[in-house]
Amino acid sequence: MTDTPLPRRIPDRLDKPLSSAIFSWEALLVVIAILIFVVNSFASPYFLDPWSLSDLTFNFTEKGLIALAMALLIISGEIDLSVAAIVALASTMMGMAVQAGAGTPVLVAIGIVVGLGCGAFNGLLVTRLGLPSIVVTIGTMSLFRGIAFIILGDQAYKGYPESFAFFGQGYVWWVFSFELALFLVAALIYWFVLHRTSFGRRVFAIGNNPVACQFSGVRVDRIKFILFCLTGLMSGIASVLITSRLGSTRPSIAQGYELEAITMVVLGGVSILGGAGSILGVVLAAFIMGLVTFGLGLLNVPGIVMSIFIGLLLIIVIALPIVWRRLREGRFA
Amino acid sequence: MKNFLKYREIWLLAGIAVLIGLISTRFPGFADPANLRQVFNDTSILMILALGQMVVILTRSIDLSMASNLCFTGMVVAMLNAAHPAIPIPVLIVIALAVGLVLGAINGFLVWRLNIPSIVVTLGTLTIYRGATFVVSGGAWVNADQMSPDFINFQRAAFVGLPVLSWIALLVIALFFLVMTRTQIGRSIYAIGVNPTASVYAGIDVGRTKFIVFCISGMIGGLAGYLWISRYVIASVEVANGYELNIIAACVIGGVSIAGGIGSVGGAVLGALFLGIISNALPVINISPFWQMAISGSAIILAVVLNARGERRQGRIILRKAEAA
Numbered sequence: 001m002t003d004t005p006l007p008r009r010i011p012d013r014l015d016k017p018l019s020s021a022i023f024s025w026e027a028l029l030v031v032i033a034i035l036i037f038v039v040n041s042f043a044s045p046y047f048l049d050p051w052s053l054s055d056l057t058f059n060f061t062e063k064g065l066i067a068l069a070m071a072l073l074i075i076s077g078e079i080d081l082s083v084a085a086i087v088a089l090a091s092t093m094m095g096m097a098v099q100a101g102a103g104t105p106v107l108v109a110i111g112i113v114v115g116l117g118c119g120a121f122n123g124l125l126v127t128r129l130g131l132p133s134i135v136v137t138i139g140t141m142s143l144f145r146g147i148a149f150i151i152l153g154d155q156a157y158k159g160y161p162e163s164f165a166f167f168g169q170g171y172v173w174w175v176f177s178f179e180l181a182l183f184l185v186a187a188l189i190y191w192f193v194l195h196r197t198s199f200g201r202r203v204f205a206i207g208n209n210p211v212a213c214q215f216s217g218v219r220v221d222r223i224k225f226i227l228f229c230l231t232g233l234m235s236g237i238a239s240v241l242i243t244s245r246l247g248s249t250r251p252s253i254a255q256g257y258e259l260e261a262i263t264m265v266v267l268g269g270v271s272i273l274g275g276a277g278s279i280l281g282v283v284l285a286a287f288i289m290g291l292v293t294f295g296l297g298l299l300n301v302p303g304i305v306m307s308i309f310i311g312l313l314l315i316i317v318i319a320l321p322i323v324w325r326r327l328r329e330g331r332f333a
Numbered sequence: 334m335k336n337f338l339k340y341r342e343i344w345l346l347a348g349i350a351v352l353i354g355l356i357s358t359r360f361p362g363f364a365d366p367a368n369l370r371q372v373f374n375d376t377s378i379l380m381i382l383a384l385g386q387m388v389v390i391l392t393r394s395i396d397l398s399m400a401s402n403l404c405f406t407g408m409v410v411a412m413l414n415a416a417h418p419a420i421p422i423p424v425l426i427v428i429a430l431a432v433g434l435v436l437g438a439i440n441g442f443l444v445w446r447l448n449i450p451s452i453v454v455t456l457g458t459l460t461i462y463r464g465a466t467f468v469v470s471g472g473a474w475v476n477a478d479q480m481s482p483d484f485i486n487f488q489r490a491a492f493v494g495l496p497v498l499s500w501i502a503l504l505v506i507a508l509f510f511l512v513m514t515r516t517q518i519g520r521s522i523y524a525i526g527v528n529p530t531a532s533v534y535a536g537i538d539v540g541r542t543k544f545i546v547f548c549i550s551g552m553i554g555g556l557a558g559y560l561w562i563s564r565y566v567i568a569s570v571e572v573a574n575g576y577e578l579n580i581i582a583a584c585v586i587g588g589v590s591i592a593g594g595i596g597s598v599g600g601a602v603l604g605a606l607f608l609g610i611i612s613n614a615l616p617v618i619n620i621s622p623f624w625q626m627a628i629s630g631s632a633i634i635l636a637v638v639l640n641a642r643g644e645r646r647q648g649r650i651i652l653r654k655a656e657a658a
Contacts, residue, residue, distance in 0.1 A: 081578075131637050134395075135591045138578055139633030146627025153623050251623075255575070259397075259456060272450045302472065304570055308464030315443065315457040322447050 025269035028317070029284040033291060040295035047298055054175035058245070060264070060290035061179040062238045063257055064283070067264040068190040069234040071282045073227045074265055075194075077207045077274030078133040080122060080228065083235045084257035085144035090114040090239035092148040095157025095249040104163045111240040112233060118144055119232015123225040133228075141258070148251040157249040168245025179241055183286075186234075191279040203227070207274030263314050264289055288313070341588045344639075345603045352610055359618040370495065376609025377502035378560050380602050382576075383583035384509045385553025387601040388546045390584055391526045393593030394451035396547065398440060399554045400576035401462035406432045406558030408466045411475040411484075411568035418481035425484070429559040430552050436462060437551010441544035451543075459577065467570045475568040485563055498560060505553075510598045522546060526594030582629060583608050586636040607632065 040047045047053075066083050073080055090111045097110050122140055126133045170178045194200035206213050206220050214220050238257075243249055268285035270277030289310060296306045357364045382399060389396045410429050413420060436458070443454045477485065488498040495503075513519040521542050524532045529539055562568045587604025589596030608629055615622055 125634065129638060129641065131641050132591045135581075135585050135637045136634065138581055138585070139630050139637060141578065142582070142626050142630025142633060144630070146624070146630050149623040149626050150621070153621065259459065263456060263460075266453055266456070272453050302467065304464050304467040304472075306464075307460035308468070311457040311460035311464065315449070315454065315461075318449050318453055319443065319447050322449070 025321075026278065026281050026284060028320075029268070029281060029288060032313075032317070033284060033288050036288060036291045036295060040291060040298070043295065044298040047295065050175045052294075052298075054177060054180075056290050056294040057177060057180040057183075059293050060286040061177075061183040062241050062245075062254075063261045063264060063289075064183050064286035065186055065234050065238045065241070066231070066257065066261040067268075067282055067286060068186055068279065069227070069231040070261050071265045071268065071270050071277055071279060072190070072194060072203055073231050074262075074270050074272060075207045075274055075277045076203045076224055076227055077210060078126065078224060078227065079137065079262070080119075080231045081134065081137040081258050081262075082118070082122060082141040082144055083231060083238075083261060084254045085141040085148075086115055086118040086232055086235035087239040087242060087254040087257060088148040088251055089118060089144040090236045091243045091249040091253050092151050092157070092251065094160075094239070094243055096151065098157060098160055104161050107160070107164055108167070108240050111243070112236040115232045115234070115236015115239060116229055117232070119229045119235070120225070122232065123228030126228065127221040127225045145251065152249070152251045158247065160243065160247055164244050165247065166244070168241045168243070179245075182237075182241070187279060187283045194279055199223070204275060207271075207276070260289070260310075263310060267314055267317055342597065342599045342603060345586075345588065345600065345607070349603060349607055349610065352607070352614075356610070356614045356618055360614075363614060363617060370499070372609055372613045373502075373606070374496050374499045375613055376606055377498050378557050378564065379579065379583055379609060380502050380605040381505045381553055381560070382557050382580045383587065383601040383605040384505060384598060385550040385557075386580045387584050387587075387589050387596050387598070388509075388513070388522055389451070389550045390581075390589050390591060391522050391593055391596055392543050392546050393526050393529070394444065394543060394546065395455065395581070395591075396437075396440065396550045397452065397455040397577050398436070398458040398462055399550060399557075399580055400573040401459050401466075402433055402436045402551060402554030403558040403561055403576070404570065404572045404574075405436065405462045405466045405469075406555040407562035407572055408470050408475070408558075408568045408570075410559045411480060411562050412470065414481055414484045415475050415479040418484075422483055422487045426556065426559055429555040431555070433551045433553070433555015433558065434548055435551070437548045437554065438544070440551065441547030444547060445540040445544040448540075451547075463570065463574075470568070470570065472570065475562075477566040480563070480566060485566055488560060488563055498564070501556075501560065505556075506598060506602055513598055518542070518545065523594060526592075528594075579608065579629075582633050585633055585640070588636070588640055590640060604636075 066087075070080060070083065093114045094107045094111050097107055102110070118140070122133070122137055125131055125136045125140070167178055172178050172181045194203065202213070202218050202223055205216075205218060206223060210220050239254075242254055246253070264285045265277070265282055266272055267288065268277065268282035270282065292309055292313065293303075293306050296309065297303075353364050353369075362368055382403070386396060386399060406429050409432055410425050413428065414425060440451070440454055440458055443449050444451045488496060488501070490497050492500055513522070521532070521537045524535065524537055525539050525542055532539055561573060565572075583605040584596065584601050585591065585604070586607050587596070587600035587602070589601055589604070611628055611632070612622075612625055615625055615628075
């Protein structure tokens with residue numbers, strides 16, 4: 001026992017036994033997704049139609065894009081509540097550009113640049129001034145959407161060019177929409193960055209212990225700044241999609257998206273305290289939320305009642321493993 | 334420390350005085366005592382809510398479900414009143430407190446017993462409580478003509494120069510001041526926020542105290558539910574949608590630290606008043622109300638910057654962690 005030779009090399013990651021994969025968070029999400037899928041297809045005859053399923057994806061792709069970047073940000077121990085406000089501001093700027101006669105490429109560029117700029121502003125406030133991100137982004141949330149309200153008031157921008165409609169309404173192939181394709185490609189990129197690069201390892205490390213990271217030579221502030229920029233960027237992209245899908249801009253656009261995106265991230269198994277999570281989980285959570293809202297929609301359940309299910313799902317899915325563990329340990333009071 | 338807190342509130346008070354002064358240059362009647370009383374009355378509900386939120390934030394938690402609680406409880410009370418106009422208003426207020434308490438206790442139980450972070454719990458109950466409002470009301474509104482005259486007029490009745498609503502706010506402020514500065518639970522709430530580990534060693538039950546603060550914020554949400562509905566005389570699912578962030582904003586402007594342990598009753602009240610003055614002043618000085626959101630956003634950011642500078646004086650975080658270890 002005492003004379004065990006030291007291992008020659010330390011593995012990058014521990015070997016995962018099959019049982020840990022079966023009892024993983026992602027497996028739980030897959031089971032829930034399949035359950036909801038089966039229940040839905042029994043509950044409504046319209047559910048199992050390729051075009052219905054395609055419509056379903058529009059429920060979550062835009063928020064899902066934001067949730068991907070938000071996942072990294074939350075893993076690093078920060079949060080961004082201003083994402084929906086960024087969507088509104090970027091959309092308003094695109095609307096202004098349309099009034100000035102801008103074409104589709106310019107509009108897309110404006111949406112993305114405004115998103116990036118807003119994200120950088122959040123990042124600067126958090127990293128340069130050392131402020132808590134939850135409060136900073138509550139402030140910028142009011143600020144960004146406030147600017148949209150100042151510019152637009154109770155008006156709306158319309159008249160987007162026809163070619164602009166492709167991003168939110170176009171299809172890449174058969175029933176696969178551009179939005180869905182973009183979401184899947186983005187998910188792949190984020191998966192690679194988070195789980196297969198040193199940058200991703202650093203994001204996890206920062207979430208677990210920022211002080212130790214600082215002393216280990218990780219440039220904590222710079223990485224956090226990049227993550228805020230990424231979240232802004234994804235919000236800008238989401239803004240292009242939403243604006244294109246709706247074909248108009250009001251200052252109240254995308255209201256409440258921030259909480260839905262965060263719900264997706266948390267439902268996906270990302271620890272709200274930072275340091276743990278996976279992109280696969282977030283993607284599964286996005287699908288689950290889409291399935292729930294769409295399935296209930298087919299049953300004529302009003303949106304507000306659906307939100308009860310989403311809220312319950314969030315709490316139950318988080319509480320379930322905790323209750324299960326305590327029951328096994330026999331110390332549940 | 335105590336001097337320092339006073340220092341911050343004096344600055345906030347000075348800021349409010351400057352704000353009122355600036356508004357008076359454009360609209361001389363604003364600083365009139367009668368108008369200021371009106372502003373205070375208009376801000377009463379936000380002040381009460383900010384106090385409820387403050388005790389939660391002090392323990393390093395957050396309650397995002399307050400506005401939904403307000404909406405649900407307000408609807409329940411309004412429907413009760415519409416169905417049974419004979420129920421006296423004090424009984425309705427007790428019912429509102431009780432319903433709010435139950436909703437708060439649900440949050441508190443999940444945080445205490447299951448150790449789920451409060452932001453996750455209340456993010457969930459934020460949507461659940463608002464959804465539940467739809468379920469109990471069936472999506473219908475309760476309008477002014479369905480409410481009894483007592484229900485609407487109770488808070489408007491003048492009592493020694495002030496409307497009852499203002500008196501309720503003053504009563505709540507006094508109550509919170511006593512609890513936070515003169516009782517054991519008040520000290521425990523601060524202790525948990527400053528150093529949870531040390532609090533455990535000092536014999537404070539951290540989980541139970543968190544449960545209690547969520548019960549408090551729940552009761553406040555319920556009380557505000559009745560006050561809000563009877564003030565704006567409409568109960569619907571959309572009531573106070575998104576207002577949870579205004580409540581937190583009032584706390585932040587009032588110097589309550591989101592990291593817990595720092596904040597005072599006076600600060601939270603002044604923070605709420607600051608926001609109340611802005612929203613009251615914009616129409617009278619002919620600035621479009623659409624500016625309000627951006628202005629309060631800027632105020633929040635400015636307040637956070639100032640708060641952070643104040644908090645840094647206490648010593649660097651790395652050192653504090655090293656001490657705790």
